Amino acid sequence: MDRPTRDDAPLAGVKVVEFCSVAAGPFCSMLLADMGADVIKVEPHEGDALRQWPPLTEGYSENFASSNRNKRSIVLDERPDLVYCSISAFGQTGPRATEGGFNLTIQAASGLMSVTGEPGGAPVKCGVPVADFASGLYGALSIATLLARARTGGPGGHLDIPMFGCTLGIAALQVSEFFGTGRSRASSVQRIRAMHLTARSRRRTAISQSPLATRSCGWPSARW
Structure with missing residues (x-):
């Protein structure tokens, strides 16, 4: 894919290396590319798993295209101001660091599904893959913040973005009510x-x- 030239874009001149697959990480780096960053996507030999997801047009996945525009592949020389971001289910440390997760399981584990649905009904998954895209948004904001520090002479660093924590973050009202009252609001209760x-x-x-x-x-x- 050819990356458009936009010298006046907010992140023009910034290089981003992506070691991600499927949705959350690629969506995050695509947003950075939309802001002018030069995104370098590193894939395994078989390619990002999303490349195989239908619908396919002449062998090319439309789903893959939706989160991977404006990216390219290139060799990178490591620098002290390199910003590295990891998006995972439960973060890089802690008791659940080795566990995997996906949009559906994160929506369930975070309690998001428990406050969604009809009165008296079972928990309902949000139709939008909100756990994936919330993680991408938090990741893009965190990367942009650390890049601002690096641009003023500070160091880069590693950002740990847990999908679980990001999903809890967008449910801040419900989470604060639970910790304040000790009670969980079911989907049948209007806030x-x-x-x-x-x-x-x-x-x-x-x-x-x-x-x-x-x-x-x-x-x-x-x-x-």
């Missing part, structure tokens, strides 16, 4: 009153009548 969905014929409406929402947005609603 904010007067927020609900209604279904009429083939259309659905989401309505929020909470004081917090009306003060900031009037009477917000959405239809689809």
